[in-house]
Amino acid sequence: MTGISVIIPTLNRTDFLIPTLHDILRQQVNQPYEIIVVDQSQDKDQQVITLADRHPLLHYYHIDFFRGLPEARNYGAQKAQYDVLVYVDDDIECKPDFLQQHWDTYVKRxxxxxxxxxxxxxxxxxxxxxxxxxxxxxxxxxxxxxKEGFFEVDHAGGGNFSIRKDFFFKVNGMDENLTQGAALYEETDLCLRVKGAGGKVWFNSAAHVFHLAADIGGCRVSDIKKYIYNLVRNRSLIISRHLKGFDKITAKAELFRLVLAYAISYKKPALIKSFFTASKEGEQTGMKPIKMTVYER
Structure with missing residues (x-):
């Protein structure tokens, strides 16, 4: 169906989510659109439920049967009724022409x-x-x-990007194998798979948001050991899946250099040991099929 589905995963950020929703509800766009909130907080958000009661285009889903950003994005895509999916963070500000700018990009190209x-x-x-x-x-x-521009790029930022729904499912959506930790590199992996399937990724700075970078909730890892393990694991998945030849060698060397710098800075030599375990796990996972759970409609 022609239109736009805005998908907003959220976790324990009511104070940021509500203003974000108000900005999306004020959009001036020449296409029908809907807002899908996928909430993984422990309790239902009564403020969002009340707002959804007043605005039929806002759909609220409180989820307790999975946890993860890739899962939430896949769930939202499967609930979406329109043919363009717009993903934004739950802590953004945008102008009333935000959705129109996304839509017009597809019309132009x-x-x-x-x-x-x-x-x-x-x-x-x-x-x-x-x-x-x-x-x-x-x-x-x-x-x-x-920065400003309108041209082809390699990947998009997770806090503000859109994708044709048919292409999203063509490449099997977000890889839930990247859920571990802070879900690092999930949108990069998606975009590289899109490009590998013949699609183009286009930057349009006019489809703009301000990111508030909320310091509570969301998808984050505070433990440095866990963060480094997940970073190495997920980047090793990217290296295994998307790079070839000498690039694989240089990319893995750069990753080791990065971990070594963290180990010295935080005085945690154990990080070096975890590099090898996480690297092996990432390489093996990168050879597996893309994982996208199919949910009941």
Whole structure:
């Protein structure tokens, strides 16, 4: 069905989610749209339920049978009724033309499968670099989505991107094998699979959000040992799945260098040992099929 489905996974962030929803509800767009909130908090969010009662286009799902950002994104896609899926974080601000900008990108370029929207960190530094580039020799996804432009890129930022629903399911959605830890690299993996299937990823800075970077809830890992293990595991999955030849060697060397720097900085030599375990697990997982749970409609 022609239109836009906005999917917002959330976890324990009511104070940020409500203003985000108000911004999405104020959209001025020439297509029908809906908002799908996938809430993995322990308790149902009564404020969102009350808001949904007043706005029929807002659909609230409180989930207690899975935990994970890739799972929430796959669940939202399967609940979506429209043919363009827009994913945003639960702690963003956007202008009334936000959805129109996403939609117009597909109208201008019918060959586009993914739109990477602009993302400006409101309270943190915005790093400078090549926008949306994936560096093969280090397996590093560069961001800099705060800059202006309209051109093809390698990947999108997880806090603001859209994808044609048919292409989402063509590449089997988000890989739930990346759920572990902070779900690092899940949108990078999705975009690289889209490009491998012949789709284009296009950056449109005008489809812009401000990211508030809430310091509570959401998808995060505070334990440095767990964070490093998950980083190595998931990046090793990316290396195994998407890189070839010498790039694999240089990317794995860069990953080891990064872990060594953390081990020295935090005075935790055990991080070096965990590198080898996590690396092996990531490589093996990268050879497995994409995992997307099919939920009842």
């Amino acid at each position: 019918p060959d586009i499968a993914v739109v990477a929207g602009g993302i400006t960190e409101k309270f943190k530094n915005n790093t400078d670099g090549k926008i949306g580039q994936f560096v093969n020799k280090t397996a590093t996804p560069l961001r800099s989505f705060h």
